[in-house]
Amino acid sequence: MIAPLRALTRPQGGIAGLWLILVIVAALFAAVLTPYAYDIQNLPNAYQPASAQHWLGTDEFGRDLLTRLMYGARTSLSVSATAISISVLCGMVLGAAAAWFGGWLDRIVTMTVDLTWSFPEILIALILVAIIGPGTTGVMIAIAVAYLAQFTRLTRAQIMTLKGETFIEAARSLGAGDAHILFRHLLPNALAPVLVSAMLATGDAIILEATLGFFGLGAQPPVPSWGGMMSAGSALVFKAPWVIIFPGLAVAITVVAINLYGDALIAELDIRARLRRDA
Amino acid sequence: MTAPLIQIDRLSKRFQSGGGIFAKPRVMMAVRDVSLTIGKGEVLGVVGESGCGKSTLARLVLRLIDPTAGRVSFDGTEITALSPAALRKMRRRMAMVFQDPYSSLDPRHTLAEVLAEPFRAQGEPFPPDRLPEMLAAVGLPATMASSYPHQLSGGQRQRVGIARALALNPDLVVLDEPTASLDVSIQAQIIALLADLRDRLGLTYLFISHDLGLVRYFCDRIVVMYLGAVVEVLPNTTTAPRHPYTHALMQSNFAPDPARRRAIEPLTGEIPSPFALPPGCAFASRCPRASDHCRRETPALGGETAHPVACFHPL
Numbered sequence: 074m075i076a077p078l079r080a081l082t083r084p085q086g087g088i089a090g091l092w093l094i095l096v097i098v099a100a101l102f103a104a105v106l107t108p109y110a111y112d113i114q115n116l117p118n119a120y121q122p123a124s125a126q127h128w129l130g131t132d133e134f135g136r137d138l139l140t141r142l143m144y145g146a147r148t149s150l151s152v153s154a155t156a157i158s159i160s161v162l163c164g165m166v167l168g169a170a171a172a173w174f175g176g177w178l179d180r181i182v183t184m185t186v187d188l189t190w191s192f193p194e195i196l197i198a199l200i201l202v203a204i205i206g207p208g209t210t211g212v213m214i215a216i217a218v219a220y221l222a223q224f225t226r227l228t229r230a231q232i233m234t235l236k237g238e239t240f241i242e243a244a245r246s247l248g249a250g251d252a253h254i255l256f257r258h259l260l261p262n263a264l265a266p267v268l269v270s271a272m273l274a275t276g277d278a279i280i281l282e283a284t285l286g287f288f289g290l291g292a293q294p295p296v297p298s299w300g301g302m303m304s305a306g307s308a309l310v311f312k313a314p315w316v317i318i319f320p321g322l323a324v325a326i327t328v329v330a331i332n333l334y335g336d337a338l339i340a341e342l343d344i345r346a347r348l349r350r351d352a
Numbered sequence: 353m354t355a356p357l358i359q360i361d362r363l364s365k366r367f368q369s370g371g372g373i374f375a376k377p378r379v380m381m382a383v384r385d386v387s388l389t390i391g392k393g394e395v396l397g398v399v400g401e402s403g404c405g406k407s408t409l410a411r412l413v414l415r416l417i418d419p420t421a422g423r424v425s426f427d428g429t430e431i432t433a434l435s436p437a438a439l440r441k442m443r444r445r446m447a448m449v450f451q452d453p454y455s456s457l458d459p460r461h462t463l464a465e466v467l468a469e470p471f472r473a474q475g476e477p478f479p480p481d482r483l484p485e486m487l488a489a490v491g492l493p494a495t496m497a498s499s500y501p502h503q504l505s506g507g508q509r510q511r512v513g514i515a516r517a518l519a520l521n522p523d524l525v526v527l528d529e530p531t532a533s534l535d536v537s538i539q540a541q542i543i544a545l546l547a548d549l550r551d552r553l554g555l556t557y558l559f560i561s562h563d564l565g566l567v568r569y570f571c572d573r574i575v576v577m578y579l580g581a582v583v584e585v586l587p588n589t590t591t592a593p594r595h596p597y598t599h600a601l602m603q604s605n606f607a608p609d610p611a612r613r614r615a616i617e618p619l620t621g622e623i624p625s626p627f628a629l630p631p632g633c634a635f636a637s638r639c640p641r642a643s644d645h646c647r648r649e650t651p652a653l654g655g656e657t658a659h660p661v662a663c664f665h666p667l
Contacts, residue, residue, distance in 0.1 A: 239456040243516070246416055248443035249473035257472075261460050 076341040086337025089330035096146050096327055103143035111136065111144040112295035120313045130315045132305065138315065142323055145297040149324075152209055152291070152298075153278035156216035161271045163217070164224025165260070171225070172232035173255060183229070186222045194219040198281055199290075207290040215285070216278050227270055231263035265342045269335055276331035283324050299324050357524060357556050358390040358413060363422030365408055380626045382408040384580040386422075387653075390524075395550065395557040397571030399564050399601065403626065405580040406560045407451075410526045413558060414446055415439060427523065444474055447517035451529040453509035457501040463487070463512055464497040470519035490515040490545060507538035511545065518549065526558045531566065543570055565605050576601070579626055579634040582653055584661045591659060594666040596639050633663070641665040 080086040099106060118135030121127050129138040171182035189197060201215035235241065235258070244254050279299075285291045286300020287307075294301065299320045306317025365383040382405045390396045398406045411417045413424055415431050423432050431442060447470075450456035457466055467486050468478035484494035490511040501509055510530060517525050527546065531539040547570065550557060561567050567574055574586040576598045584595040593599045600619050621638035624630055633651055636642040645664055653662040 239450050239452055240458045242416060243448070243450060243456050243513075244458075244469065244473060246414055246443065246448045247470045247473040247516070247520075248440040249469070250440065253473055257469075258458055262458070 077338060080334060080337035080341045083337040083340065085333040086341075089333035089337070092326060092330040093334060096323075096330075097150065099143045100146035100150055103140070103147060107137065107140040107143060109137040109140040111141050111297055120309075122313075122315065129319050130313065132302075132316045133309060133313070138302075138319055141297040141302060142299075142319060145299045145302055145320065146323070146327075148209065148292045148296060148298040149279055149282055149286075149300075149327075152213050153216065153275050153282050156213045156282075157220060157271050157275045157278050159213070159217040160220040160274075161224050161267060164221050165228045165263075165267060167221075168225040168228025168230075169232055169255060169260060169263070172229045172236065173251065173259070179229075182225065186225045189218075190222040190226070194277070194281060195284060198285060199288075202285060202290045207293065209292050212282060212285050212291045216281055219281065220274050220278065223270065223274060224267060227267055228263055231266060232259050235259050235262050269339050269342060272335040272338060273332060276328040276335070279324060279328055279331070283320075355392055356389040357392045357394075357427055358388075358558070359423075359425040360386060360388040360413065361423040361425070362387055363409070363412055363424060364420050365405075365412055365417065366420040378627045381580050381629070382626070383412060383419075386577075386580075386582050388575060388582070388585075390556060390558060392523075393550075393554055393556055394573065395559055395571045397559045397561060397567035397574040398577060399561055399567050399574060400577035401562060401623075403579075404577045406562075406577050407528055408580075409577070410448070410528045410558060410560050414443075414448055414526055416448075440474075444470075444520040445522050446524040446526070447520070447522040448526045448528060449510070449513050449517050449530045451532050453506050453513055453533065454501075456513055457509055459501055462498050462500055463492075463504075466501075466512055466516055467497075467519060470516060474520065486515050486519060489518065489549070505538075506534050507541060510534060510538075510542055514542075514545065514549070518553070518555075521553070522555070524556045524558065526560070528560045529562065532562070539566070546570070564601050579624070579629065581634065582662065583635065584663075585653075585659065587658045592667070594655070594659065594661040595663050596641050596665075596667065597635050599667055600638075641667075 081090045103111075113136070115131075115135035118131055119133050121131040121135070123130045127137050127139070129142065132138055132141065167182050167186075171179040197219040198212075198215040201218055202211050205211035205214055241254060241258055244258055249257075282291060282298070283300035283303065286298040287304045289301070289304060291300055292298040302320040303317050303324075306313070306320065309316050363383055363386045364381065367380045367382050368377040369380070370378050384405075386409060388396070398409060400406050408417070412419050415424065415434075419432060423430055425431065426442065426446065429442065431439065434442060461469070464483055467483060471478040483497055487494050487496060492508060492511055492515070496504075496508075501512070504512070514530070530546070531542050534542060543566065546557070549555060557571075559567065559571055564574075568589040571589065574589065575582055576584045576586070576593075576595065578597050584593065584598045586593065586598070593602055604618075619638045624634060624637055630637065630647070632645075632647040632649055633639070633642065636646040639646065643665065649664075651662045651664050653660045655661050655666070
């Protein structure tokens with residue numbers, strides 16, 4: 074797959090991609106990149122503004138904000154990405170089965186999905202976290218279910234259009250079975266739009282994760298998450314505004330970067346757009 | 353005629369559209385009571401205007417869709433009665449070339465993958481050394497194996513479609529307007545290729561087209577369809593038509609030589625809706641020879657066995 078790399082050569086795709094790589098590297102190598110621990114309190118050092126020792130300052134317990142931001146990226150990114158991956162996988166199976174087999178299966182899947190589609194994602198996620206209980210696992214499942222409808226609908230619509238293409242009939246005329254047509258023709262052709270939409274949904278999922286974290290439903294202290302850090306900072310808006318500003322900026326810039334990179338990816342992945350450019 | 357490869361017996365296909373709790377579904381007879389035989393090694397042409405059911409007939413013959421009534425036998429086996437598994441096996445002996453070379457190839461597959469598909473679909477390993485030979489047979493260079501369909505011209509794509517159809521050495525190839533979406537010069541190349549392949553491989557063709565000139569050039573026998581039914585079977589390409597519809601079709605063909613052109617007598621009258629066929633002959637509303645008899649009773653395909661025609665007042 075070269076399209077994700079080609080997307081980096083586009084101007085906004087490149088800048089956005091660079092930021093995302095930076096965040097991912099910071100999340101992965103947080104332990105090596107910072108001399109501080111994310112959970113050890115140092116009360117005399119609390120409320121320090123940005124300085125050479127603490128680039129983004131310290132929070133109410135004297136912990137280095139940049140360190141917590143890096144470890145927070147670990148939570149936010151892994152929870153959102155895992156949740157969306159689960160959602161995409163289940164959504165594709167459900168959507169493909171509904172579109173391919175049709176009949177009562179299609180009706181049940183479509184009806185259930187439309188029912189959840191009519192609620193905002195945050196509401197579904199809140200209900201689910203309330204049932205499962207707070208914590209990263211609960212949030213992950215809640216986000217996965219909240220976005221399931223989107224991927225099921227998208228996959229179903231993709232496969233419904235592809236089903237009518239002549240190359241599917243051609244495969245059938247050669248004696249291809251259901252599994253062959255589904256795995257060699259329908260799913261590969263439906264994959265690109267689903268992956269791009271998964272990419273964009275990851276951005277939304279980061280916001281959803283931060284929101285749940287802000288309500289105290291996500292990762293439990295002292296494990297940092299961007300939402301949880303903002304929640305703590307909301308009490309210190311006048312005393313130490315950096316405690317809420319920097320996690321907020323991290324969420325905002327990351328989400329914008331994901332959207333920009335997703336746009337570049339859309340332009341690169343679309344076969345028809347590529348055709349038009351080549352012609 | 354040699355021993356029949358395909359026997360079509362009173363085949364009908366009805367499509368329903370719409371309908372609900374309060375609305376009656378609209379019923380359309382796409383193919384009405386068609387009986388035909390195709391001999392081994394024969395090229396049988398099917399002509400008719402768009403919507404006359406010729407593509408539906410092609411799909412019924414390969415059982416890509418199930419008939420409402422009637423039977424199709426392939427080399428003595430009734431394929432309309434085969435189990436799905438047996439039908440899949442049978443498909444290696446019959447293949448289809450599609451009208452639109454743009455949508456008949458998966459945009460994500462290279463030519464090598466397209467040509468390997470017939471083997472994979474039958475659950476066989478693909479012999480990679482056959483690839484250059486398969487491409488060469490349809491006049492494509494072996495270097496194209498790793499190309500994607502969007503890098504090819506329409507004519508080249510149709511050659512790939514033909515190579516894919518021939519991959520498993522079928523006995524019957526159904527050609528559904530294989531040249532309709534190509535330029536005239538490319539059309540001639542494709543037809544020459546098809547004729548050459550038939551001579552070399554002893555293929556049987558069912559050639560669907562709306563171009564009577566092309567069909568007369570390429571086919572042994574010609575079946576003329578009108579609104580789902582066969583109205584005439586011409587035993588060879590030189591016989592004069594007897595059905596007024598065939599006559600009108602031939603009249604509407606331009607001769608390339610301007611000196612030989614004559615005034616075209618256009619058909620008048622409305623083509624009836626296939627959803628509401630009138631009683632009697634379906635062509636009566638446009639036929640210059642129609643009588644009251646034609647509007648009351650449906651003429652059956654009859655007359656000479658070699659040249660049957662469904663008309664009360666044949667030419």
